[in-house]
Amino acid sequence: AGRFFFKPFTWVIPGLKKKSTAYTYGKDTEFSHFLEAIRVLNTNIQLLSSDRPIHSVAISSSMPGDGKSTIALFLAQTAAAMGKKVLLVDADMRKPQVHTRLQLPNSLGLSNLIAQTLSPEEVINDELPIPGLSVLTAGKIPPDPTKLLSSEKMKGLIKYFEEIFDLIIYDTTPVLGLADISLLTPSTDGLILVTRIEKTDRSALTQALDNLRLSRVNVLGIVANGVQGDANSPYSYYKYGYGNNHKEQDWEEEENLTSTLSK
Incomplete structure (x- = not known):
C-alpha cells in the first residue's frame, strides 16, 4: 500500500430518489445513470494501479449518512456483473447496513468469524441472485469492534480473502471519531471516501x-455522491475527472469539492 498516497481522484455519482433495499442492478431504469457512473467508478479504480490490479478496497465516509454503504453495495454488484469474483464485507460492526439492504440474515457474520471457531465457508453467503457476488455480513454487534479488527485473526482473514476472491470491498465505519479505519485500511489497496x-x-x-493523512491511509479517491442534474450540469459525472491522469494533485480536488458541500 501507499503507492497512490496523495493522488486522489474525484468521482461524481448521480443522486437516487430512493434508497435501494435489494438487488436492483440492471432491473430498474431509474437507476440507469447511477449505475453507469458506478461502472465508470469500478473501471477507473482498476486503472489507478500501475503495477498490479486493485484487489481490495475500503469504502468510508467522513460522517454517517453520506452513502458509503450504497456505493459499496453497487460497486460490488457491478464488479461481479463484469465477471469478477467479488466479496462484499460489512466491516462496520457498529451500525451495519449490508444485511438489511440485501435482505440477508445476520445471525452469523464477520464478528462471529473473528471471535469464534468458524470457517469462512460457514459464514459467507454466496447464494445470491448475482453470479460472482458473495457477502459477509457484520454479524452480532460486538462490545469492542476495534479489538476484533486489530486481531491477528482479522489479518489472517484478509489474506485468505485475497487468495480466494478477485476483489474484496469492505464497507467500513465513518472516519471521524473511530479508530476502525486506521486498523483495517492498511491491509487493503486503499480507501474510497464518500461524501454527499x-x-x-x-x-x-x-x-x-487530515485524519487520513496523519494515519497515512492510502486514499484512492473521493466520491461526490448525490449530485442532481443532467449532463450539462457543471457537476455532471460525465464531465468530472474520469481520465487516467496520475499527476500529483496534492488534494487540490478537496477544495473544488468542498465548495459544493454543506457549510
Missing part, C-alpha cells in the same frame, strides 16, 4: 482528510 453533496459538512470532510 449538500449534506456532508465541509469542516467534517477536511478533518476526515
Whole structure:
C-alpha cells in the first residue's frame, strides 16, 4: 500500500430518489445513470494501479449518512456483473447496513468469524441472485469492534480473502471519531471516501482528510455522491475527472469539492 498516497481522484455519482433495499442492478431504469457512473467508478479504480490490479478496497465516509454503504453495495454488484469474483464485507460492526439492504440474515457474520471457531465457508453467503457476488455480513454487534479488527485473526482473514476472491470491498465505519479505519485500511489497496453533496459538512470532510493523512491511509479517491442534474450540469459525472491522469494533485480536488458541500 501507499503507492497512490496523495493522488486522489474525484468521482461524481448521480443522486437516487430512493434508497435501494435489494438487488436492483440492471432491473430498474431509474437507476440507469447511477449505475453507469458506478461502472465508470469500478473501471477507473482498476486503472489507478500501475503495477498490479486493485484487489481490495475500503469504502468510508467522513460522517454517517453520506452513502458509503450504497456505493459499496453497487460497486460490488457491478464488479461481479463484469465477471469478477467479488466479496462484499460489512466491516462496520457498529451500525451495519449490508444485511438489511440485501435482505440477508445476520445471525452469523464477520464478528462471529473473528471471535469464534468458524470457517469462512460457514459464514459467507454466496447464494445470491448475482453470479460472482458473495457477502459477509457484520454479524452480532460486538462490545469492542476495534479489538476484533486489530486481531491477528482479522489479518489472517484478509489474506485468505485475497487468495480466494478477485476483489474484496469492505464497507467500513465513518472516519471521524473511530479508530476502525486506521486498523483495517492498511491491509487493503486503499480507501474510497464518500461524501454527499449538500449534506456532508465541509469542516467534517477536511478533518476526515487530515485524519487520513496523519494515519497515512492510502486514499484512492473521493466520491461526490448525490449530485442532481443532467449532463450539462457543471457537476455532471460525465464531465468530472474520469481520465487516467496520475499527476500529483496534492488534494487540490478537496477544495473544488468542498465548495459544493454543506457549510
